[in-house]
Amino acid sequence: xxxxxxxxxxxxxxxxxxxxxxxxxxxxxxxxxxxxxxxxxxxxxxxxxxxxxxxxxxxxxxxxxxxxxxxxxxxxxxxxxxxxxxxxxxxxxxxxxxxxxxxxxxxxxxxxxxxxxxxxxxxxxxxxxxxxxxxxxxxxxxxxxxxxxxxxxxxxxxxxxxxxxxxxxxxxxxxxxxxxxxxxxxxxxxxxxxxxxxxxxxxxxxxxxxxxxxxxxxxxxxxxxxxxxxxxxxxxxxxxxxxxxxxxxxxxxxxxxxxxxxxxxxxxxxxxxxxxxxxxxxxxxxxxxxxxxxxxxxxxxxxxxxxxxxxxxxxxxxxxxxxxxxxxxxxxxxxxxxxxxxxxxxxxxxxxxxxxxxxxxxxxxxxxxxxxxxxxxxxxxxxxxxxxxxxxxxxxxxxxxxxxxxxxxxxxxxxxxxxxxxxxxxx
Amino acid sequence: xxxxxxxxxxxxxxxxxxxxxxxxxxxxxxxxxxxxxxxxxxxxxxxxxxxxxxxxxxxxxxxxxxxxxxxxxxxxxxxxxxxxxxxxxxxxxxxxxxxxxxxxxxxxxxxxxxxxxxxxxxxxxxxxxxxxxxxxxxxxxxxxxxxxxxxxxxxxxxxxxxxxxxxxxxxxxxxxxxxxxxxxxxxxxxxxxxxxxxxxxxxxxxxxxxxxxxxxxxxxxxxxxxxxxxxxxxxxxxxxxxxxxxxxxxxxxxxxxxxxxxxxxxxxxxxxxxxxxxxxxxxxxxxxxxxxxxxxxxxxxxxxxxxxxxxxxxxxxxxxxxxxxxxxxxxxxxxxxxxxxxxxxxxxxxxxxxxxxxxxxxxxxxxxxxxxxxxxxxxxxxxxxxxxxxxxxxxxxxxxxxxxxxxxxxxxxxxxxxxxxxxxxxx
Numbered sequence: 001x002x003x004x005x006x007x008x009x010x011x012x013x014x015x016x017x018x019x020x021x022x023x024x025x026x027x028x029x030x031x032x033x034x035x036x037x038x039x040x041x042x043x044x045x046x047x048x049x050x051x052x053x054x055x056x057x058x059x060x061x062x063x064x065x066x067x068x069x070x071x072x073x074x075x076x077x078x079x080x081x082x083x084x085x086x087x088x089x090x091x092x093x094x095x096x097x098x099x100x101x102x103x104x105x106x107x108x109x110x111x112x113x114x115x116x117x118x119x120x121x122x123x124x125x126x127x128x129x130x131x132x133x134x135x136x137x138x139x140x141x142x143x144x145x146x147x148x149x150x151x152x153x154x155x156x157x158x159x160x161x162x163x164x165x166x167x168x169x170x171x172x173x174x175x176x177x178x179x180x181x182x183x184x185x186x187x188x189x190x191x192x193x194x195x196x197x198x199x200x201x202x203x204x205x206x207x208x209x210x211x212x213x214x215x216x217x218x219x220x221x222x223x224x225x226x227x228x229x230x231x232x233x234x235x236x237x238x239x240x241x242x243x244x245x246x247x248x249x250x251x252x253x254x255x256x257x258x259x260x261x262x263x264x265x266x267x268x269x270x271x272x273x274x275x276x277x278x279x280x281x282x283x284x285x286x287x288x289x290x291x292x293x294x295x296x297x298x299x300x301x302x303x304x305x306x307x308x309x310x311x312x313x314x315x316x317x318x319x320x321x322x323x324x325x326x327x328x329x330x331x332x333x334x335x336x337x338x339x340x341x342x343x344x345x346x347x348x349x350x351x352x353x354x355x356x357x358x359x360x361x362x363x364x365x366x367x368x369x370x371x372x373x374x375x376x377x378x379x380x381x382x383x384x385x386x387x388x389x390x391x392x393x394x395x396x397x398x399x400x401x402x403x404x405x406x407x408x409x410x411x412x413x414x415x416x417x418x419x420x421x422x423x424x425x426x427x
Numbered sequence: 428x429x430x431x432x433x434x435x436x437x438x439x440x441x442x443x444x445x446x447x448x449x450x451x452x453x454x455x456x457x458x459x460x461x462x463x464x465x466x467x468x469x470x471x472x473x474x475x476x477x478x479x480x481x482x483x484x485x486x487x488x489x490x491x492x493x494x495x496x497x498x499x500x501x502x503x504x505x506x507x508x509x510x511x512x513x514x515x516x517x518x519x520x521x522x523x524x525x526x527x528x529x530x531x532x533x534x535x536x537x538x539x540x541x542x543x544x545x546x547x548x549x550x551x552x553x554x555x556x557x558x559x560x561x562x563x564x565x566x567x568x569x570x571x572x573x574x575x576x577x578x579x580x581x582x583x584x585x586x587x588x589x590x591x592x593x594x595x596x597x598x599x600x601x602x603x604x605x606x607x608x609x610x611x612x613x614x615x616x617x618x619x620x621x622x623x624x625x626x627x628x629x630x631x632x633x634x635x636x637x638x639x640x641x642x643x644x645x646x647x648x649x650x651x652x653x654x655x656x657x658x659x660x661x662x663x664x665x666x667x668x669x670x671x672x673x674x675x676x677x678x679x680x681x682x683x684x685x686x687x688x689x690x691x692x693x694x695x696x697x698x699x700x701x702x703x704x705x706x707x708x709x710x711x712x713x714x715x716x717x718x719x720x721x722x723x724x725x726x727x728x729x730x731x732x733x734x735x736x737x738x739x740x741x742x743x744x745x746x747x748x749x750x751x752x753x754x755x756x757x758x759x760x761x762x763x764x765x766x767x768x769x770x771x772x773x774x775x776x777x778x779x780x781x782x783x784x785x786x787x788x789x790x791x792x793x794x795x796x797x798x799x800x801x802x803x804x805x806x807x808x809x810x811x812x813x814x815x816x817x818x819x820x821x822x823x824x825x826x827x828x829x830x831x832x833x834x835x836x837x838x839x840x841x842x843x844x845x846x847x848x849x850x851x852x853x854x
Contacts, residue, residue, distance in 0.1 A: 073803035073812060077756040109797035272741035274811075276752040304798045304812040312595040313740060316700035320744075329504040369730045370536035371815075374850030375842050376500035384701075384730040385500060388798075389816030417801050423801030 008050025030398030033070030058117025060341030064297025076301030114388035271297035435477025457825030485544025487768030490722025494530030541815035570607030698724035720771035
């Protein structure tokens with residue numbers, strides 16, 4: 001169905017349009033046909049009143065572990081090692097395919113409710129996640145995860161190839177499969193190069209973690225005599241497109257390698273703070289011209305998947321880190337969560353801005369709640385004052401997947417009940 | 428009316444009760460009569476189903492400038508001096524009594540929606556704010572503000588005395604008037620001691636700002652040869668009870684003075700980050716045994732009054748600052764927003780915990796949204812995963828001021844429209 005959104009306050013995040021404008025948006029066959037100005041609805045068009053709403057590109061959550069939502073609020077306020085060894089890993093071992101299906105649906109309900117239209121995931125049993133993505137109507141990069149040594153990789157390879165063959169570029173292009181070697185500290189050199197070769201073979205991208213913790217830096221120094229980035233570079237890992245979460249501890253030389261190899265970074269501020277890893281040097285990422293997206297990480301280290309809050313937190317911590325209130329402006333942060341996220345995922349030709357000809361991935365935020373009055377600057381309002389619950393409508397590829405705060409494609413009550421059941425079982 | 432909340436998941440924040448428990452809460456004549464166990468409703472009792480809700484003490488926002496909500500999202504991402512001189516002060520000069528009334532109502536709508544039952548305010552034309560507080564049913568410490576020199580104080584004094592006489596301990600004890608000399612850098616020594624004497628005369632407290640910025644420290648060093656805290660101590664300012672916002676730059680000697688003089692601090696993390704002042708050394712505050720509350724500061728430097736988000740941000744930044752994921756636990760942070768806030772305001776005998784005999788100031792949060800499933804630890808859920816919009820019910824002094832997300836005492840539509848009108852006029 002074609003849609004006209006009438007008289008919205010539009011934040012297009014475009015190079016050619018103003019910071020914000022009031023006008024109509026026409027969506028035809030899943031594509032943005034007109035952004036701004038006035039549209040005359042045609043017969044059969046669905047007309048949505050946007051007069052009390054801000055319209056902006058759907059948010060892009062560039063790093064998460066969707067099904068880890070089942071482990072939410074489980075083991076907080078503890079050190080990384082205790083958390084992983086005593087709480088997370090023993091429970092992950094007990095997760096079944098059915099649990100992953102349920103955890104994926106739970107995560108999707110939360111993502112859509114907080115205005116996300118595209119996300120990049122990394123976990124296991126990813127056919128289940130792909131099924132949920134397909135049903136939900138959202139757009140996703142499914143990370144086909146690799147960990148361990150040559151043997152573990154050989155065992156996983158058939159499943160990964162099957163995932164790539166059956167899912168990459170599926171669901172009308174909404175689903176892509178990326179190769180996700182977990183990290184330098186969990187993958188052997190063989191596994192890392194196998195991941196690279198697989199990405200090359202299928203013409204897809206790599207999704208990994210880089211330089212998240214001080215411990216990771218120290219371990220790499222001891223084991224490889226260098227930093228994770230330089231070690232990966234020595235493997236020619238970056239000969240395929242790579243996006244990497246965290247990058248909290250990158251040296252100047254690391255940043256220079258990232259620049260020259262077009263490594264894209266995903267900033268996950270809440271997770272980095274919560275696990276006491278610190279604040280990634282995002283100002284330096286930007287000085288080096290890197291594409292920088294924003295991610296929530298998994299619910300078990302966040303504890304939510306709320307990109308609206310993630311933007312607020314990101315903006316605040318960099319002003320403090322740079323001792324400059326002009327740093328990390330609302331517009332820069334909203335860019336990370338939209339157009340730069342698209343660049344990170346190699347999709348900036350398709351999504352990330354409300355430019356005519358792009359996919360119609362957009363969200364509507366109500367702006368009539370007391371905490372958004374007076375609105376004054378709508379970009380400030382979205383980044384500094386809004387809540388996830390202000391998201392009223394979510395459209396992906398021209399289809400409404402949330403309308404008037406009701407999930408269109410998902411049975412939320414059932415999803416919540418089933419997730420509770422799985423969570424109880426592994427508690 | 429008496430109320431029984433049936434079968435809630437209760438977080439009492441009490442010394443004598445568990446971290447959480449499931450049970451009933453009976454409220455009689457505005458007082459908590461029973462917390463936990465089972466109550467048999469009596470004739471005329473209002474029974475509220477709490478089975479899908481978390482019940483906890485109403486949140487205490489210990490530092491805000493309520494009517495500054497009119498200046499929300501107005502001038503972000505700029506340095507303090509430009510912000511104040513070019514944007515905030517010129518507009519504040521144009522604020523009328525009617526604007527303050529409207530701004531106060533706007534702020535109250537937001538506070539109540541995000542679960543606040545008590546707040547401490549500092550602004551001007553405070554009769555207007557007191558009127559709004561009285562009508563709303565919320566509990567407040569109204570700060571009677573002083574700034575400038577002897578002459579300015581002499582001019583303000585009749586209005587302040589009138590405010591104290593007419594409002595202190597009014598509205599059934601819900602309203603207290605505190606004396607609010609703005610800060611060392613905006614008040615002369617005479618004004619600071621006059622504020623102290625006025626607090627002493629009326630048996631009330633002082634609400635001020637201390638050591639918010641590096642600039643303030645440098646100015647005090649130049650002007651008084653010492654720190655703001657030590658300068659105030661030399662004036663015997665702390666001979667009356669004082670609570671002070673910020674404290675980002677306190678020396679060991681300052682902290683020792685705060686400890687020995689029982690100076691209470693209000694941590695305002697979002698505002699400190701946004702204005703690039705940094706992160707207050709809250710771990711040191713606690714090591715010195717200081718009472719530490721939590722505040723949003725005004726909407727113009729935040730940009731919302733969302734205490735749920737404030738808790739999340741507070742917890743995160745101290746884990747990073749201490750490089751310890753065990754720092755600033757969810758329980759410690761929730762304490763700041765409840766029982767410690769009550770201690771800051773000298774009200775810990777009355778409010779801040781769900782202990783029998785205390786005022787019935789409590790909130791209900793829905794816990795059936797996807798981002799709160801699975802709940803696992805309810806304290807973690809409130810601090811790390813919840814959103815302000817999860818607050819379903821707010822009771823102050825035994826009266827519901829929000830029920831099923833509907834403001835009971837306030838005409839929200841009118842409040843929003845009038846606030847927009849005032850904001851337009853001063854834009």
